[in-house]
Amino acid sequence: MAKAVETKEKNDFVEGQAYYCPECSRTHTKGKIYKEHLKYAQIENNGEDLDPDTYDDEVELIEVFNESEDEERIDEMEIQLEDKEFNEINENENDLKDCFEAVKKLPGVGEATLNKLIKAGFNSLESIAYTPPSIIKEESGLGDKTAEKLIKASMAQLGIGFKSADAIWEHRKNIARITTGSQELDDSLGGGVETGSVIEFFGEFRTGKTQIMHQLCVNVQLPKEKGGLEGRALYIDTEGTFRPERIIQMAEGLDLDYTKVLKNIVFGRAYNSDHQIVLIKEAANIIKEKNIKLIVIDSLIGHFRSEYIGRGTLANRQQTINSHLHDLLRLCDIYSDLAIVLTNQVQAKPDVFYGNPLQAAGGNVVAHGSTIRVYLRKGKGEQRIAKIIDAPHLPEGEAVFSITESGISD
Numbered sequence: 001m002a003k004a005v006e007t008k009e010k011n012d013f014v015e016g017q018a019y020y021c022p023e024c025s026r027t028h029t030k031g032k033i034y035k036e037h038l039k040y041a042q043i044e045n046n047g048e049d050l051d052p053d054t055y056d057d058e059v060e061l062i063e064v065f066n067e068s069e070d071e072e073r074i075d076e077m078e079i080q081l082e083d084k085e086f087n088e089i090n091e092n093e094n095d096l097k098d099c100f101e102a103v104k105k106l107p108g109v110g111e112a113t114l115n116k117l118i119k120a121g122f123n124s125l126e127s128i129a130y131t132p133p134s135i136i137k138e139e140s141g142l143g144d145k146t147a148e149k150l151i152k153a154s155m156a157q158l159g160i161g162f163k164s165a166d167a168i169w170e171h172r173k174n175i176a177r178i179t180t181g182s183q184e185l186d187d188s189l190g191g192g193v194e195t196g197s198v199i200e201f202f203g204e205f206r207t208g209k210t211q212i213m214h215q216l217c218v219n220v221q222l223p224k225e226k227g228g229l230e231g232r233a234l235y236i237d238t239e240g241t242f243r244p245e246r247i248i249q250m251a252e253g254l255d256l257d258y259t260k261v262l263k264n265i266v267f268g269r270a271y272n273s274d275h276q277i278v279l280i281k282e283a284a285n286i287i288k289e290k291n292i293k294l295i296v297i298d299s300l301i302g303h304f305r306s307e308y309i310g311r312g313t314l315a316n317r318q319q320t321i322n323s324h325l326h327d328l329l330r331l332c333d334i335y336s337d338l339a340i341v342l343t344n345q346v347q348a349k350p351d352v353f354y355g356n357p358l359q360a361a362g363g364n365v366v367a368h369g370s371t372i373r374v375y376l377r378k379g380k381g382e383q384r385i386a387k388i389i390d391a392p393h394l395p396e397g398e399a400v401f402s403i404t405e406s407g408i409s410d
Ligand code: ADP
Pocket: 203, 204, 205, 206, 207, 208, 209, 210, 211, 212, 249, 382, 403, 404, 405, 406
């Protein structure tokens, strides 16, 4: 391993050079820092002496989760996605094979190129067509020209180009939605949380953001006629507020077998903003395979806010959030039956003297990145009020819902 170079700012990373990580007192190589960090974190935590050189670099997302510190909590959730007997939800294996086959058939894709693409998570025509060439180049190691050619060919095969509005209407009419558990909130969202969009719930502390996230993870598993998508949820927790106990209460509220419900939630605790970004990048590899229909990030910018205080400029932070949001939006483009929900904190807006002085954190970058924004505030007792702030097709209505022991309801 290359000699350690003491660097204080993460922005000082130089390609190929080793980086001394003060957090785990080890040397990481740029690009591998996250996995390596986790690996060492595990060694430190469990006292297990793993030889880092023999460690398999191709760690699956699920393994990353298992290595996290919250082992107790994860044990409780019994994530055994590898164990097929639990999976009532179909595995879409044939779909996945078809995707690979389509990529294989692209002009100029030989064995080596195919391997690079698959390894970097570009395992479908959609994932290639909707990704900018610079990102394909960076993540797969393919050349500029090859990336551009592959994108063009994928677009041509998918028939991406101008469409007539009635084709868009046909698509939107059939858009799938997840019920929130409250009819009123569903109505104000146009029938529930829609797929193909990034929906942001923002509000002050204890306004129910995390509760809605939990409820959606349960509801996405419901049959379609009951407001679900018959799929799994991927929960990225940046604040350490995920509670399987709440999932159990909500599952029981719907007369569901909570052990199955827990098993269908893939959980990842993001320890810092870099880790959060990597989890989303790795998520792309398991969406199809694990039939994931909902991604939750609770909360989107908490880590960014705290970390960037002593690190880089605001512009720098906004740029990173922007590219993270684009990763999310791209997932929606690639997987049209996937819904993405995120929570956001509010910050005081000092220059507002009348009206609501609170606004969502992250400024315009987050505002423009989310398709629909919902502002939550407290009502009487268990009541909460949701206001649709910014949606391309919904009126700015208000909905009242409640948070009870069995979850979100009217
Ligand atoms: P935040 O917006 O900060 O994420 P939460 O989603 O954690 O807020 O909401 C917390 C609120 O949810 C609590 O104030 C309480 O009203 C409600 N809540 C949490 N757990 C339960 C429960 N088991 N039974 C009833 N209400 C609950």
